[in-house]
Amino acid sequence: MIKYMFKSIKIILCNAFLGGFLKILQCVLVAIMTPLSIVITQRLVDSIERYHGGYIDYKGVILYAALLFVALLVITGNGLLDNVLSVILKRAVNNKLTFAIVQKFLKIEYECFEDSDVADTIKRMGEAPQEKILDIFLVSLNIIAQLISIIGTALVFTQVSIWFSVAFLGILVPMLWIDYRAMTIMNTIFDEQSEEERRLSYCAGLLEDKNSLLELKISNAVKYILNKAKAINNKVLGERVKTTIRSQKYFAVSTLFVIAWAAFVVMSLGSAASKEMISIGIFVALIGSAGTLLELSQNLSRNFANLSRQCLNIRHYYNFLKLPEAKEVISINDICFPRIEFEHVSFKYPKTDVMVLKDVSFSIEQGQKVALVGENGAGKSTIIKLLCKLYKPDSGYIKVNGTDLQDIPMADLKKIFGVAFQDYVCYALSLRENVALGDVEKINDDESIKRALKDGLADGLLEELTNGLDSNLGKIEDDGVDLSGGQWQRVAISRACLSDGSIVVLDEPTASLDPIAESDMYNAFSSALKDKGCLIISHRLASARLADKIILLDSGVIAESGSHEELMAKRGLYCKMFENQSSWYA
Amino acid sequence: MHKIQTGKIQMKKKYSGIKIIGKVYKQTLGIVPFSGIVGILNYLAQGLFPAVTTIILSKLFNSVYDKHYGDMRIYGLLFVLSYAVIYILQFVSSITINAGIYEKCTSMYRISISAKTAKMGLIQFEDSEVLNIQKRAKNCVDQEYLSQIYMSLTVFITCGISVVATIAVLGTYHIGFVLFSLFSVIPFYIARVVRGKEFYLLKQKQASQNRKLNYYWSLFNQKQSAKEMRVMGSGSYLFKKWIMQRDEVNEEIWQYNIKDATSLLLCDILKIVGYMISVALALLLVTRHSISIGVFGACMVAFKSTQEATKNFLIELGYMPQKFSFAGDYYEFMDLPEESKGDKDVKEFNKSIEIKGVYFKYPHCEDYALKNVNLAVNKGEKVVILGINGSGKTTLSKMILGLYTPSAGEVLIDGCSIGDMNKEQLYRYFSVIPQNFTKFLLSLRENVTISDLTKAFDDLAVADTIKQVGGEDILTVNGGLDCQLGREFNGVEFSGGQWQKLALARGIFKDGQIMVLDEPTSSLDPNMETEILRLFLKLCEKKTAVIISHRVGLCKFADKIVVMKDGMICEVGNHATLMSNNGEYRKLYEAQECWYK
Missing domain, CATH: 3.40.50.300 (P-loop containing nucleotide triphosphate hydrolases)
Incomplete structure (x- = not known):
C-alpha cells in the first residue's frame, strides 16, 4: 500500500509538477489550520478576558481577531483552490497518462486480447486508470494531512497537561482501527459480487432479454423465474443486511469512545478550570473542538479504507503495463504477388x-x-x-x-x-x-x-x-x-x-x-x-x-x-x- | 418525429423535482416505514443539535468564567448528555438507513424493474427508446439514486433547521446576528439559481461527449478492433483521431469546470463575508460587555457548525438535478404501458389459425414489416414459411404466437381474436423452438422443464425427452438432472450442439398442440443442421406445425408452402402447384438447386 502511495505521488509530480506541488502545499496548510484555529480561538478568548480585566488594550484583541480571519479565509478559500487544482491535475493526468496507456494498447501482443485473464485485467483496470492514480495521490495527501492535524491537535492539548494529549491519542488509535475495520467490511458489500448476486443478475437478465423472455412467456414461466429472482434477492438482501449490522457493531464501539471522550474532556477541563489551572480560553477552545476527534478518526479511517481499496484496483493497471509487447522486425524488401x-x-x-x-x-x-x-x-x-x-x-x-x-x-x-x-x-x-x-x-x-x-x-x-x-x-x-x-x-x-x-x-x-x-x-x-x-x-x-x-x-x-x-x-x-x-x- | 418529441416533453413535465420527491417518499415509507421515520427523526435531532449546544455551551462557558463550579457540573453533564443522545441516535439511524433505506429499498427497486420488464410486450424490446430508458432506470437503481434523494432531502431539512434554530438562538443574544443569517442563506439561493441549471447542462453535455470518447477507447481495448489495427496498420490513425477528439472534448469540459468553480467563488465570498461580519459583531459585543465571554465562545462554535451546514447543503444541491433526472427515468420506465392479459377463456384448439389482412410496423419504422397478410393454418397441417432474410418470416411467426399485436387486421384462433384471449391460456397451445434460443444457466432439469413446469419432477419424462432428441451424452453429466449448467456458476459446460439439443428437448417437452420452429441459427455446421431438422420433422408428425426456413428442400414435407417477400405473402400452395405457377417459389427453388446440383 505504502509502495503504491509513493508511486502515485511520484507519477503525479512527474507529470504535473506545479499542480501536484500546489496540492501538497494546500493540504499541509489546511492540515495545520485545524490545531491552529483551536489555538487562535483560545488566545482570542483569553485576550478578551484580559481586555475586560484592563490588562491589555484592544490592539491585543484585534491581533487575534485578524489571525482568526486569516484562518477562516484559508479554510473557506480552500474550497475554490480545491476545485481549480483538481481541474488542473485531472487535465494533466488525462493528457499525459492516457497517451501512454493507448500507446501501450497498440503495442501489446494480440494474443493477450484473447486471454481471459488479460481481458479481466483490462476490464478491472476500468476506463480511466489514470484518474485512479490521481485518486490515490489525493487520498494519500489527505492521510498525510490528517496525521499532521492529529499531531498538531495533540500538541495543542499539552497545554492542559501531557496526560490530556496521551488520552487523546490513546482513544484515537483504537477508534481508528475500529472505524477502519467497519469501513472495510462495508466496502466488501460494494466490491465483491457474491455468487448469489451474480445469480440474481442472471435471473433478472433472463427477464430483460427479448429472446429469453419470448421462451418464458410462451412457457408461462415468467412467474417461475421472477419468484426465483425474488427468493435469491431476499437471500442477498439478508446477507447484505447482516454485513451492514456486523460493520455497525464496530461503529457502536466507536460511538461509545466518542461519548467517553466528550465526558473526559468536560470532566478534566472542568476540574482543571475549578482549580484554576487553565484559562477560560483553553476551556472554550477545547470544549468547542470536542467533536473534532470523531471527525478526524472517521475521516482518517475512511481514507485508509479507501486507499486499500484503490490500491487493489490500481494493481490491474500496473499488471496491464507489464503485458508483453509485440517485437517489431525491420522491413527487408518489397513484396509483390506473393505465393x-x-x-x-x-x-x-x-x-x-x-x-x-x-x-x-x-x-x-x-x-x-x-x-x-x-x-x-x-x-x-x-x-x-x-x-x-x-x-x-x-x-x-x-x-x-x-x-x-x-x-x-x-x-x-x-x-x-x-x-x-x-x-x-x-x-x-x-x-x-x-x-x-x-x-x-x-x-x-x-x-x-x-x-x-x-x-x-x-x-x-x-x-x-x-x-x-x-x-x-x-x-x-x-x-x-x-x-x-x-x-x-x-x-x-x-x-x-x-x-x-x-x-x-x-x-x-x-x-x-x-x-x-x-x-x-x-x-x-x-x-x-x-x-x-x-x-x-x-x-x-x-x-x-x-x-x-x-x-x-x-x-x-x-x-x-x-x-x-x-x-x-x-x-x-x-x-x-x-x-x-x-x-x-x- | 414531432409527435415523439412533444410526448417526451410531457413526460419530463410529469416528473418535476417536487413530484419525484413525493413519489420517493411515498415509496420509501411504504417499503421501510420504520427506517424511513427513524432516519427523518435522526436528522431532525441533528438539525437541532447546534442550537442546543450553543445554549448549553454559553451557560457552561459563563459558569466557568464566573467561577460558579456547581453550575459548571450541571451544564457539563448536560453537554455530555446531548453528545451521547445525538451520537447514539446517529448510530441507530445509521443502521436503519443503511439496512433499510439503502439495502432493502434498492433490492425492491431492482426486482420491480425485472417484474416491470417481464410485463411489457415483446414488441417494446424492438424500440430503442424503451431500451434506453430501461437502461437508465437500471442505472438509477444501481447507483441508489432513489434512496439518495430520500436522504438528500432530509439533509436539506437538517441544514435548514440547524441554520434557522442557530440563528434564532443567536438572535436572542443580539438582533444583529440575524444579519449574519442573511449572508449564510443568500448563497443558498444564488447557488441554486446559478449552479443548479449550469450543473445539469454540464452533465448532459458530458454524457454525450463521453459516449464518443468511450467509443474510441473501446476500439483500443477490444479484440476485434485490436486485430484489425494490427493487421491493417490502422492503429496510428485511430490514435491520432482519438487524441484530437479527446483534447476537444476535455477542453470543453474543463472550460465548464472552471466556470463552475468560479460560480462557486461568489457563494464562497458571501459566505466568508457573512462569517467575518458575524465574528466582528460578536467581538464588538463582547468587548462592550453586551454579551458575556461564554456567549462569545458559544457563538464561535455555532458559526462553525453553520458553516458545515451550508457546505453540506451546497454539495447535496449540486448533485440534485442529476439525481432527479435519473429518478425521472426510473418512474418514466415504470409508467410504460404493459401487455394486456386478455380476458377471454381459451378452449382446445380444434379448427384453424386465421390471419386476416394483417399489417405490422416496428416502432419508429416507416415501412411495414408485414403488408396485408392473409393465411389460414388448419389443424394437423404442416406449413413451411419460406423467404430470404428480412422477408418477414419471423415477424409473422410472432403474430401467430400472439406476441406482437397487428397494426391493422387480426389473427383469429378458432374464430376468436388472439388479442382478446387470455394470454396464459393461449400460450399453452404452443411448443416453440425459437431462432435465438436461450441457454438457461440453471439446472439441467429446469432447462428442459421450464416449458411445462407442471411436469417438472417427472424424471422419467424428462430423461425420455432428452433421449428423444439424441442427447444421451447430456444425460451422463455429473450430478444428474439437478446439476448446474454453465461455467459462470461452476456448472457443466455444454457444446453448441448440446445446447441446441436441449432447446429442442425443451420445445417438445411441452406437449403443445401447435409446434413453431424458427430456423436454427446459421452458425450450425451442415451435418448438425441436417440431424436436427430431420428430428424435428419426425417430432411434429401428428401435430400442427409452422416451420420457418429458407431451405426449399424442407418444402417437400409440407402440406402448405408460404412464400414471403418484402413483408407480403406472394404465393401459397404445395410444391407441385407452386412449381407449375412459375412464380417466386420456382425462382427460389431453381436458384438454390443450381448451387447444390
Whole structure:
C-alpha cells in the first residue's frame, strides 16, 4: 500500500509538477489550520478576558481577531483552490497518462486480447486508470494531512497537561482501527459480487432479454423465474443486511469512545478550570473542538479504507503495463504477388492442451481462389490468425515468397493481403474512414476508395448516402446513419479490398446472410476481383464451389483438398457434407 | 418525429423535482416505514443539535468564567448528555438507513424493474427508446439514486433547521446576528439559481461527449478492433483521431469546470463575508460587555457548525438535478404501458389459425414489416414459411404466437381474436423452438422443464425427452438432472450442439398442440443442421406445425408452402402447384438447386 502511495505521488509530480506541488502545499496548510484555529480561538478568548480585566488594550484583541480571519479565509478559500487544482491535475493526468496507456494498447501482443485473464485485467483496470492514480495521490495527501492535524491537535492539548494529549491519542488509535475495520467490511458489500448476486443478475437478465423472455412467456414461466429472482434477492438482501449490522457493531464501539471522550474532556477541563489551572480560553477552545476527534478518526479511517481499496484496483493497471509487447522486425524488401505457403504448421492456443492445427501444409498461388471449409471448430479461423501474424505457429513455417512470415514486419502485412474478419468492426466513423482504415495512406485517395467500394459490392451504398464518402456511419455521431448487417459487411469487405495486397482474405464475414445469398455474393465478388487471389472461409459449401481449390479441414488436419469435382468424385467427408446440405435445397 | 418529441416533453413535465420527491417518499415509507421515520427523526435531532449546544455551551462557558463550579457540573453533564443522545441516535439511524433505506429499498427497486420488464410486450424490446430508458432506470437503481434523494432531502431539512434554530438562538443574544443569517442563506439561493441549471447542462453535455470518447477507447481495448489495427496498420490513425477528439472534448469540459468553480467563488465570498461580519459583531459585543465571554465562545462554535451546514447543503444541491433526472427515468420506465392479459377463456384448439389482412410496423419504422397478410393454418397441417432474410418470416411467426399485436387486421384462433384471449391460456397451445434460443444457466432439469413446469419432477419424462432428441451424452453429466449448467456458476459446460439439443428437448417437452420452429441459427455446421431438422420433422408428425426456413428442400414435407417477400405473402400452395405457377417459389427453388446440383 505504502509502495503504491509513493508511486502515485511520484507519477503525479512527474507529470504535473506545479499542480501536484500546489496540492501538497494546500493540504499541509489546511492540515495545520485545524490545531491552529483551536489555538487562535483560545488566545482570542483569553485576550478578551484580559481586555475586560484592563490588562491589555484592544490592539491585543484585534491581533487575534485578524489571525482568526486569516484562518477562516484559508479554510473557506480552500474550497475554490480545491476545485481549480483538481481541474488542473485531472487535465494533466488525462493528457499525459492516457497517451501512454493507448500507446501501450497498440503495442501489446494480440494474443493477450484473447486471454481471459488479460481481458479481466483490462476490464478491472476500468476506463480511466489514470484518474485512479490521481485518486490515490489525493487520498494519500489527505492521510498525510490528517496525521499532521492529529499531531498538531495533540500538541495543542499539552497545554492542559501531557496526560490530556496521551488520552487523546490513546482513544484515537483504537477508534481508528475500529472505524477502519467497519469501513472495510462495508466496502466488501460494494466490491465483491457474491455468487448469489451474480445469480440474481442472471435471473433478472433472463427477464430483460427479448429472446429469453419470448421462451418464458410462451412457457408461462415468467412467474417461475421472477419468484426465483425474488427468493435469491431476499437471500442477498439478508446477507447484505447482516454485513451492514456486523460493520455497525464496530461503529457502536466507536460511538461509545466518542461519548467517553466528550465526558473526559468536560470532566478534566472542568476540574482543571475549578482549580484554576487553565484559562477560560483553553476551556472554550477545547470544549468547542470536542467533536473534532470523531471527525478526524472517521475521516482518517475512511481514507485508509479507501486507499486499500484503490490500491487493489490500481494493481490491474500496473499488471496491464507489464503485458508483453509485440517485437517489431525491420522491413527487408518489397513484396509483390506473393505465393503463400504453410509448411507443416502445428499450433495450440496459449494455456491450452489441444492441438488446433496438426501438421498443416498447403499453398496459395498467385491469383488462385482458395476455399477453406470444415465443421465448426475445425481450425479454419486459426489459420487466418496465424497468417495475420496474430499468433506464432508452435512448429512449421508460414512463408511468403519464401520469406518466413515472422521476419516480415506487421506494417507490411497489408502489402500482402487485405482481410475481412468474421467479427469485423463497424466503425462509427465516416464511410471514407471505414474503408481507408484498410490502408490509411489512401485516406485522401478518393479514386482508390471508390474502387474498393466497388470491389466490395458496396458502391450502391455510396450512392444512397447524402454526404458521399464523408457521411458518418453508426450511432455515435448525431448525423450518423446506421447500416443494416449486410451493408456493414460490404463495407468490411471493401476495407479488405483497399489494400495493395494481391490476396483478399474473407473469414466468413457473411454470417447474417442466408447460404444462398452468401454464395451469390461470393460469386459476384470473385468476378469483381478477377486479378486478385482470394482465400474464403465458410462452412456453407455452396460458396466453396467457386474456388479453384477447396481445402477441407477436419479437427485440425487437412482431410481433403482439390477442386469441387475432384472432392465429389472422392466420395469422402466433403461429399457427405455437400449432400447433407444440398438435401434441403432441392 | 414531432409527435415523439412533444410526448417526451410531457413526460419530463410529469416528473418535476417536487413530484419525484413525493413519489420517493411515498415509496420509501411504504417499503421501510420504520427506517424511513427513524432516519427523518435522526436528522431532525441533528438539525437541532447546534442550537442546543450553543445554549448549553454559553451557560457552561459563563459558569466557568464566573467561577460558579456547581453550575459548571450541571451544564457539563448536560453537554455530555446531548453528545451521547445525538451520537447514539446517529448510530441507530445509521443502521436503519443503511439496512433499510439503502439495502432493502434498492433490492425492491431492482426486482420491480425485472417484474416491470417481464410485463411489457415483446414488441417494446424492438424500440430503442424503451431500451434506453430501461437502461437508465437500471442505472438509477444501481447507483441508489432513489434512496439518495430520500436522504438528500432530509439533509436539506437538517441544514435548514440547524441554520434557522442557530440563528434564532443567536438572535436572542443580539438582533444583529440575524444579519449574519442573511449572508449564510443568500448563497443558498444564488447557488441554486446559478449552479443548479449550469450543473445539469454540464452533465448532459458530458454524457454525450463521453459516449464518443468511450467509443474510441473501446476500439483500443477490444479484440476485434485490436486485430484489425494490427493487421491493417490502422492503429496510428485511430490514435491520432482519438487524441484530437479527446483534447476537444476535455477542453470543453474543463472550460465548464472552471466556470463552475468560479460560480462557486461568489457563494464562497458571501459566505466568508457573512462569517467575518458575524465574528466582528460578536467581538464588538463582547468587548462592550453586551454579551458575556461564554456567549462569545458559544457563538464561535455555532458559526462553525453553520458553516458545515451550508457546505453540506451546497454539495447535496449540486448533485440534485442529476439525481432527479435519473429518478425521472426510473418512474418514466415504470409508467410504460404493459401487455394486456386478455380476458377471454381459451378452449382446445380444434379448427384453424386465421390471419386476416394483417399489417405490422416496428416502432419508429416507416415501412411495414408485414403488408396485408392473409393465411389460414388448419389443424394437423404442416406449413413451411419460406423467404430470404428480412422477408418477414419471423415477424409473422410472432403474430401467430400472439406476441406482437397487428397494426391493422387480426389473427383469429378458432374464430376468436388472439388479442382478446387470455394470454396464459393461449400460450399453452404452443411448443416453440425459437431462432435465438436461450441457454438457461440453471439446472439441467429446469432447462428442459421450464416449458411445462407442471411436469417438472417427472424424471422419467424428462430423461425420455432428452433421449428423444439424441442427447444421451447430456444425460451422463455429473450430478444428474439437478446439476448446474454453465461455467459462470461452476456448472457443466455444454457444446453448441448440446445446447441446441436441449432447446429442442425443451420445445417438445411441452406437449403443445401447435409446434413453431424458427430456423436454427446459421452458425450450425451442415451435418448438425441436417440431424436436427430431420428430428424435428419426425417430432411434429401428428401435430400442427409452422416451420420457418429458407431451405426449399424442407418444402417437400409440407402440406402448405408460404412464400414471403418484402413483408407480403406472394404465393401459397404445395410444391407441385407452386412449381407449375412459375412464380417466386420456382425462382427460389431453381436458384438454390443450381448451387447444390
